[in-house]
Amino acid sequence: MQNIIKNIKTLKNKRNAVILAHFYQDPDIQDIADFMGDSLTLAQYARKTDADVILFCGVHFMCETAKILNPEKIVILPDLDAGCSLADSANKQEFREWIQSHPNHTVISYINCSADVKAMSDIICTSSNAEKIINSFPKDEKIIFAPDKLLGGYLNRKTGRDMLLWNGTCQVHEIFSEEALAELIIKYPKGKLLAHPECGENILLYAHHIGSTTSIINYVQESQDEVFIIATEPGVIHQMQKQNPEKIFIPLPSNDGCACNECPHMRLNSLEKVMVALERLSPQIHMSEEKRLAALKPLERMLEFS
Ligand code: 13P
Numbered sequence: 676m677q678n679i680i681k682n683i684k685t686l687k688n689k690r691n692a693v694i695l696a697h698f699y700q701d702p703d704i705q706d707i708a709d710f711m712g713d714s715l716t717l718a719q720y721a722r723k724t725d726a727d728v729i730l731f732c733g734v735h736f737m738c739e740t741a742k743i744l745n746p747e748k749i750v751i752l753p754d755l756d757a758g759c760s761l762a763d764s765a766n767k768q769e770f771r772e773w774i775q776s777h778p779n780h781t782v783i784s785y786i787n788c789s790a791d792v793k794a795m796s797d798i799i800c801t802s803s804n805a806e807k808i809i810n811s812f813p814k815d816e817k818i819i820f821a822p823d824k825l826l827g828g829y830l831n832r833k834t835g836r837d838m839l840l841w842n843g844t845c846q847v848h849e850i851f852s853e854e855a856l857a858e859l860i861i862k863y864p865k866g867k868l869l870a871h872p873e874c875g876e877n878i879l880l881y882a883h884h885i886g887s888t889t890s891i892i893n894y895v896q897e898s899q900d901e902v903f904i905i906a907t908e909p910g911v912i913h914q915m916q917k918q919n920p921e922k923i924f925i926p927l928p929s930n931d932g933c934a935c936n937e938c939p940h941m942r943l944n945s946l947e948k949v950m951v952a953l954e955r956l957s958p959q960i961h962m963s964e965e966k967r968l969a970a971l972k973p974l975e976r977m978l979e980f981s
């Protein structure tokens with residue numbers, strides 16, 4: 676492994692590359708990243724980097740976002756199959772028909788969607804800024820929200836809106852076990868439940884804090900508590916454990932009996948694939964300029980908010 680890390684460093688310099696990683700990546704990838712963040716901070720960083728190559732350890736929609744913001748840069752994803760159940764739920768044609776069947780609605784799309792869907796949206800949001808963006812519209816604005824119906828439901832409850840919701844879910848966050856949570860609450864009565872808003876309402880109603888991966892990490896940093904039950908992809912625990920070695924983190928199990936609810940897409944990336952991708956400058960993300968410009972507009976509108 677040390678050899679691979681050394682090679683990655685050499686190739687990174689040779690390519691003038693920067694490695695961005697989401698908090699759901701394997702810990703060994705997190706440890707070699709130049710910048711880590713949630714979806715919003717990764718998009719912001721991707722916009723300002725002066726590297727020639729962005730190697731994005733995340734999933735396909737994140738790399739597309741980096742490419743939309745940086746058409747002149749080479750953007751590579753170590754494993755091109757790293758998709759996302761939310762992004763995949765919104766097929767281009769069906770999404771177009773859905774929008775057309777709801778004229779006079781503002782389309783707010785969660786960043787976890789394809790460039791095609793972004794291109795058909797009025798504004799993009801992430802879990803960090805969704806509430807603020809929704810609240811920027813008048814109370815009587817007709818809004819459709821896609822593609823996450825669980826996040827959309829949470830935002831409807833938080834903002835008192837009645838947004839129409841696309842029927843997509845995150846395959847990780849929708850299967851957290853309420854039964855396992857109830858047992859953990861009994862076992863650790865002082866434990867704090869930190870949950871991502873992509874979780875179902877049955878989990879969120881017990882949460883002490885609901886927010887993006889970055890906000891969950893920040894919450895732990897500022898908290899005097901010792902035990903935390905984590906209802907999001909467990910990769911996020913790596914940073915929290917590094918920053919707070921004395922604190923205890925318990926990943927909430929899923930309802931399929933799995934103790935560790937990892938995202939199968941995020942976890943496709945590996946150090947070996949990072950090394951090969953930097954050597955070959957492949958697989959790269961490409962898209963037509965027409966699509967990129969259409970997707971850029973709602974993304975820039977979001978970034979102006981943040
Ligand atoms: P954030 O890191 O923006 O909270 O997103 C979580 C996620 O599901 C990314 O796929």
Ligand code: SF4
Pocket residue numbers: 699734758759760761762787845846847848908938939940941
């Ligand atoms: Fe998509 Fe869920 Fe995986 Fe995030 S955790 S990439 S939303 S499937």
